Amino acid sequence: MLNIVLFGPPGAGKGTQSENIIAKYGLTHLSTGDLFRKHLGEGTSLGKLAKGYMDQGHLVPDEVVIKMVEDKISSTKETKGFIFDGFPRTTAQANALDEMLSGLEMKISGMIALDVPQDILKERIKERGKTSGRADDQDEEKINTRIKVYLAETLPVAEYYEKQGKFQNINGVGKIDEIFGQISKVIDSY
Ligand code: AMP
Numbered sequence: 001m002l003n004i005v006l007f008g009p010p011g012a013g014k015g016t017q018s019e020n021i022i023a024k025y026g027l028t029h030l031s032t033g034d035l036f037r038k039h040l041g042e043g044t045s046l047g048k049l050a051k052g053y054m055d056q057g058h059l060v061p062d063e064v065v066i067k068m069v070e071d072k073i074s075s076t077k078e079t080k081g082f083i084f085d086g087f088p089r090t091t092a093q094a095n096a097l098d099e100m101l102s103g104l105e106m107k108i109s110g111m112i113a114l115d116v117p118q119d120i121l122k123e124r125i126k127e128r129g130k131t132s133g134r135a136d137d138q139d140e141e142k143i144n145t146r147i148k149v150y151l152a153e154t155l156p157v158a159e160y161y162e163k164q165g166k167f168q169n170i171n172g173v174g175k176i177d178e179i180f181g182q183i184s185k186v187i188d189s190y
Pocket residue numbers: 010032033034036053054055057058059060061065085086087088089090093136146
């Protein structure tokens with residue numbers, strides 16, 4: 001089984017590259033941002049709870065995210081593995097994921113981080129905001145908050161996987177196909 005954490009700041013290209021990985025390796029996509037947006041669209045109580053945090057560019061509390069991921073993993077039958085996109089975003093989430101997977105006799109194969117400088121991230125998010133309809137993509141202040149939250153709370157997750165010898169950094173600037181070529185090389189080495 002291949003279980004990959006695709007890591008990087010907002011706007012790094014995780015969604016785009018997840019699609020490529022799924023098409024080539026047949027993995028199950030587990031994007032916590034997409035799951036929250038689905039709940040929001042369906043007006044569930046989880047969606048309503050998450051909305052307040054998402055609209056401000058803050059993280060949804062760990063226990064809420066972890067429960068949602070547990071539900072998704074346990075309800076997925078017959079998969080070649082998962083691509084975790086936008087999760088884990090805190091070291092508490094990374095710990096919970098390791099525990100969850102070991103209980104199922106599964107493990108993370110590796111983390112692939114997409115490295116993109118801040119000025120390019122901001123441009124990409126604003127460009128995406130023109131068509132994504134995402135409130136959190138359209139406001140400079142919220143974009144800045146998301147990047148700050150990433151640096152303060154999410155970046156330590158890279159170190160978490162580095163300590164396990166599972167971290168690979170990739171240049172996330174350039175042609176989508178070329179970046180995907182680099183990602184594929186890493187995945188093929190697992
Ligand atoms: P994303 O689509 O991954 O950029 O996520 C959009 C928003 O959903 C984030 O800004 C957070 O408010 C929330 N979110 C998504 N994934 C997580 C997570 N793993 N932990 C906490 N909040 C999350």
